[in-house]
Amino acid sequence: MLTLQLSDFSVEEFLAHYWQKKPVLIRQGFPGFYDLIRPDELAGLACEPQIESRVIYRQDGVWQAETGPFESYGRFGKKDWTLVVQAVDHWSPDVADLVQAFSFIPKWRLDDVMISYAATGGGVGPHIDLYDVFICQGSGRRHWRVGDRGNHHQFAAHPALLHTAPFEAIIDAELTAGDILYIPPGFPHEGICLEHSMSFSVGFRSKSARDMLSGLADYLIDHDVGTALISDAGRPLHTKQGHINQSDLALVKAQMQSILDDEQVMADFVGTFLSKTKCELDLQVIEDDEEITPEALLDMLHNGELRRTGGLRCFYLDQTVDQGVCYVDGERYAFGAAARDAVIALCDHDIVDAVILEKGLHLAAFVDALVDWVNQGYWYAE
Numbered sequence: 001m002l003t004l005q006l007s008d009f010s011v012e013e014f015l016a017h018y019w020q021k022k023p024v025l026i027r028q029g030f031p032g033f034y035d036l037i038r039p040d041e042l043a044g045l046a047c048e049p050q051i052e053s054r055v056i057y058r059q060d061g062v063w064q065a066e067t068g069p070f071e072s073y074g075r076f077g078k079k080d081w082t083l084v085v086q087a088v089d090h091w092s093p094d095v096a097d098l099v100q101a102f103s104f105i106p107k108w109r110l111d112d113v114m115i116s117y118a119a120t121g122g123g124v125g126p127h128i129d130l131y132d133v134f135i136c137q138g139s140g141r142r143h144w145r146v147g148d149r150g151n152h153h154q155f156a157a158h159p160a161l162l163h164t165a166p167f168e169a170i171i172d173a174e175l176t177a178g179d180i181l182y183i184p185p186g187f188p189h190e191g192i193c194l195e196h197s198m199s200f201s202v203g204f205r206s207k208s209a210r211d212m213l214s215g216l217a218d219y220l221i222d223h224d225v226g227t228a229l230i231s232d233a234g235r236p237l238h239t240k241q242g243h244i245n246q247s248d249l250a251l252v253k254a255q256m257q258s259i260l261d262d263e264q265v266m267a268d269f270v271g272t273f274l275s276k277t278k279c280e281l282d283l284q285v286i287e288d289d290e291e292i293t294p295e296a297l298l299d300m301l302h303n304g305e306l307r308r309t310g311g312l313r314c315f316y317l318d319q320t321v322d323q324g325v326c327y328v329d330g331e332r333y334a335f336g337a338a339a340r341d342a343v344i345a346l347c348d349h350d351i352v353d354a355v356i357l358e359k360g361l362h363l364a365a366f367v368d369a370l371v372d373w374v375n376q377g378y379w380y381a382e
Contacts (some may be wrong), residue, residue: 004029004180006100006173011104019105020132020184023146025173027181030101035138036094037196039117042198046070046085050280056124056161056186056188057081060124063125082122082193087279089113090312093198096310099262100350102202108315111203116195118142124143126190130151134182137175140197146171147188164188212273216259219269267319271327275313279366281329283309283377291375294367299359301354306370306379314347324366328378335366342366352379 003027003049006014018024046068047052056079073083105113111131116124118140126145135144147167157163167188174194175181178381183189191199207215217330221227230251238245259265287290292300300306308314317327324339326330326347335343341359349356373379 001097002030002033002101005031009220014093014182015104017128018182018184023171023181023183023187024267025171025175026182028178029266030136032176033136033138033178036098036200037088037092037115039196039198041092042085042088042115043070043073045084045091047089047280051091052086052279053159054083054084056084063157065159065342067160076119076282080121081117082116082118082124084114084116084124086114087112087311090279091282091310093307093310098136098200098352100203102204105147105204107313109204109206111205112279112311116199116201118197118199119312120193120195123191125157125161126156126165126167126188127162128188129183129203130162132182132184133201133204134180134202135175135191136200136202137179137199138200139177139179141174141176141196142191142197142199143174144171144189144191145169145346146181146183149186150186153358153359158204161255161360168245180300200379207274208356215273216269219273220259223268223334225265228255230255235377247358263319268325268327268332271315271320271325272318272332275315275327276330277313279311281309281311281377284380285377286375292365292371294371297367297371297374298354298361300381302340305353305382307350307373307382308352309377310381312378316347328373335360335363336370339363339366351382 004011006026009017009028010342014024014272045051047070049069051068053070054065055068055070055073056063056065058064059074066086070083083170089112095115098113101108109132110166114362146169148170150167152167153165154324155165171181173181210320225283232248232251254257314328315327320334321343322340324337324343326335326343327333339360342357342363345356346352346360354361357366357370360370370379374381
C-alpha cells in the first residue's frame with residue numbers, strides 16, 4: 001500500500017494552507033514510486049469501448065484530439081502526443097490502491113484516477129481545471145508550469161480542448177518518479193513530457209448546486225416525496241393579481257425549504273446521489289450456476305478477505321447510520337441498528353474480513369446483501 005510522505009508539512013497543515021487555496025509541489029511524496037500499470041496495459045484499456053479515453057496531439061502545430069476506443073497508435077508517431085484514460089482505478093486494483101494514500105479527503109469528493117502516457121513533447125496544452133488534482137509522476141520526466149488564479153483568457157484550441165492564454169508561472173519545475181504536484185481548481189497549468197512518461201492524476205470534484213437540485217428533483221419524483229401543496233388559509237386581501245408579493249414568495253421558499261430541512265429525506269438523497277458511479281465499473285458478475293451461498297461467503301470471510309471493486313462508491317451518513325443504513329452505487333440499504341458497526345466498517349475499508357464485519361455477520365439481512373453484492377461483482381475474493 002502506498003503511503004504519502006510529507007516532509008515539509010503535515011496533512012493537517014496541507015489541509016489548512018493548501019487544499020483549495022494554492023498549489024504545491026511535494027518532492028518524493030511517494031519515494032520509490034513505480035508505474036502502477038504498464039503503458040501497453042493502459043493502451044489496451046483505451047481499446048475498450050466502455051472506457052473513456054482520448055489521444056491529444058499536435059499536427060503541423062495545430063492541436064488535435066480524438067476519442068477512443070483506439071485500435072492502434074502507430075499513426076501518432078514517436079513524439080508530441082498523449083494518451084489519456086479516465087477512471088483507471090475502476091479497472092486496476094493496483095491503481096485503485098493509489099486512492100488510499102489520499103484518504104484524508106472523503107471518498108464522496110473523489111472523481112477518479114486519470115492516467116496519461118505521453119511521448120516526448122506530449123501534453124494536453126495549457127488549461128484550467130475545475131477540480132482538485134494530485135498529479136503523481138511515474139516513469140520518465142515532465143516539466144510543469146502552474147500559474148496563479150486570475151482572469152485568464154480561455155479559448156477553444158480544438159472543439160474538445162479548452163486552453164488558456166500564456167501565464168506567468170508560480171511553480172516551474174521538472175517532476176521525476178515519486179514527485180507529486182497538487183493543483184486546486186482555477187489555477188492554469190501545463191505539463192510537457194521531456195521523455196516518454198506516465199502520470200497518475202487523482203482528481204477530487206464536488207457537485208454544483210444545479211446538479212444537486214436537479215438530482216433532488218429526480219429523487220422526489222422517484223420516491224413520491226414533496227407532493228404537499230402550499231396552504232394559505234387566512235390569506236389577506238390581494239389587490240394586484242399579477243403581483244407575487246414578499247409574503248407569497250416566502251410561502252414558496254418555505255415549501256422548498258421544508259424538503260431541505262427534512263433530515264431523513266436529505267440523508268437518503270445525498271447518500272444515493274453521491275454513491276452513484278460516473279463511469280462504468282469492472283464488475284465480474286458470477287454466473288447463476290456458480291453463485292456463492294451465505295455459507296460460502298462466511299467461509300470466504302473467515303479464511304480470507306473481500307475486496308471492493310475499484311470505483312465502487314459506498315457511504316453512510318450520521319442521520320441514518322444508527323439505523324444500519326448505507327448507500328451503495330446509488331441504492332439505499334437498511335439493516336437495522338445492530339448492523340451499525342458493520343456498515344461503517346464496510347464503507348470505510350476497501351478490504352474487509354470476518355473480524356471487521358463481525359457484528360454484521362450475525363444478521364441474515366446483512367449477510368444476504370453481501371452475498372448479492374459478491375454475486376454482482378461489487379466485492380470479490382482476492
